[in-house]
Amino acid sequence: MVAIHTAGRYPELVRSLVAAGCSTQPGARSAGLYARLIGWSDRAGEAPVRRLLGEEGAAAFLRQGRADLTVVSAAVRAVARFDLLADLARVDAPVTVLNGRLDQFRGQERRFAAAAPQGRLVVLGYGTHMVNLTHPDAYTDTLERLLQDAEAR
Incomplete structure (x- = not known):
């Protein structure tokens, strides 16, 4: 949430953003x-x-x-x-909203992805809010792929 807010305040510094486990205002x-x-x-x-x-x-x-x-x-x-949706609207770089399937902070994930001009939603088929701790290898592989995809865009 802090990264989203910071990206919204300084969008010119953002090349890409992965907002993981934080798509609820x-x-x-x-x-x-x-x-x-x-x-x-x-x-x-x-x-x-x-x-x-x-x-x-x-x-x-x-x-x-x-x-x-x-x-x-x-x-x-x-x-x-923070007004996270307004912050996302100011980020012109690729934004990926990333959540584990059972993450309790998924409540507004579609709105979050839609708020960013280049937003997309990725929901893993596994994991909770702490998916990076419960499935570290798979999560890291996915995160690296998403960052490479954003760089290519």
């Missing part, structure tokens, strides 16, 4: 709810993370760490003030 209420959900997951410990992401994905997530809840909460509230 949060509002103030949904941002607050998401922050609370993150807090609940923090209190639940590692077991739910392992169930959700599998051992390989959880190991990557837990090894890399995540920002403290106060940082996540502030970040989600900040992006709720």
Whole structure:
């Protein structure tokens, strides 16, 4: 969401953009709810993370760490003030909206892809919001192909 917003503010610097796992415009209420959900997951410990992401994905997530809840909460509230659709409309470079099949942030993916003048939507046949952690090899292969395709365009 930050990359979309930055690309919309400085479109002349963008050669291509892959917006992965972020095709929902949060509002103030949904941002607050998401922050609370993150807090609940923090209190639940590692077991739910392992169930959700599998051992390989959880190991990557837990090894890399995540920002403290106060940082996540502030970040989600900040992006709720962005107008991501308007930002995408200002990006003339190729934009790919990329989501895992079960990503909870797919809510407006078609609108996001349509908002960008050179937008397209790619939905993987697998994965959740953390598809880059649960299927790292397949995800990286897809991402590299999408970036090469955008460069060719």
